[in-house]
Amino acid sequence: AYENELESVTYLNILKNDDLLVETYLILVRICLEQQNYETADKYINEINSVWLKTKKISYNQKYKLATAIKLKKELKYNEAKTIVLSVLEDPYLTFDLEFLSLTELAGMTLYSILKFRSGEFNDLENIGLKLMQIAKHRNSIPVICSVAILLSRIKMVELQFNSAEKKLQEAHDLCVERNNEYFKKRIE
Numbered sequence: 001a002y003e004n005e006l007e008s009v010t011y012l013n014i015l016k017n018d019d020l021l022v023e024t025y026l027i028l029v030r031i032c033l034e035q036q037n038y039e040t041a042d043k044y045i046n047e048i049n050s051v052w053l054k055t056k057k058i059s060y061n062q063k064y065k066l067a068t069a070i071k072l073k074k075e076l077k078y079n080e081a082k083t084i085v086l087s088v089l090e091d092p093y094l095t096f097d098l099e100f101l102s103l104t105e106l107a108g109m110t111l112y113s114i115l116k117f118r119s120g121e122f123n124d125l126e127n128i129g130l131k132l133m134q135i136a137k138h139r140n141s142i143p144v145i146c147s148v149a150i151l152l153s154r155i156k157m158v159e160l161q162f163n164s165a166e167k168k169l170q171e172a173h174d175l176c177v178e179r180n181n182e183y184f185k186k187r188i189e
Contacts, residue, residue, distance in 0.1 A: 001031060002031050005027050005031065006028070009021065018055055023063075029045055029067045029071065038075070041071055045068055052064050059095060062094065085102050085105050099135060100136075100144075104132065107129065122158065125155055126152065129152045146172045149171060169188050172188055
């Protein structure tokens with residue numbers, strides 16, 4: 001995957017497609033962080049920043065901040081990462097995609113904080129999940145709706161609210177049946 005994304009960078013530079021270039025750099029940041037290659041991840045974070053400085057396009061700055069937060073999270077600097085993600089989420093020009101990515105990162109950080117430090121509330125995580133669900137429904141994304149429904153049901157199970165958990169799963173299951181999505185239907189069953 002890394003080599004394919006790297007090859008894309010060459011072509012996107014030739015085509016001067018900054019939107020896809022920044023998106024590809026963000027993917028490369030994630031790949032490098034998964035491989036614990038922090039130095040190369042920094043290089044791609046800086047590339048995103050360079051494109052932003054050149055173009056001043058707001059979404060590039062948002063992606064730069066998000067990439068920085070993802071790296072900080074990987075370095076276990078959760079408070080710094082959370083502060084950045086929250087600043088991205090406050091941006092009035094935030095796209096649905098970036099809002100979704102930011103909320104997903106925030107959900108991960110919140111869950112980690114709850115499980116590791118016993119700080120935070122499941123209500124916070126549930127509120128993030130409900131926002132994710134709202135975006136997924138707006139986008140009519142069945143896989144995301146089902147994934148978020150599973151997340152919300154797991155939160156309810158941890159809170160020992162089994163009826164609510166079952167209700168969330170049933171809603172997702174019904175949607176999968178209605179839309180003929182066998183993969184998520186089986187995941188839920």
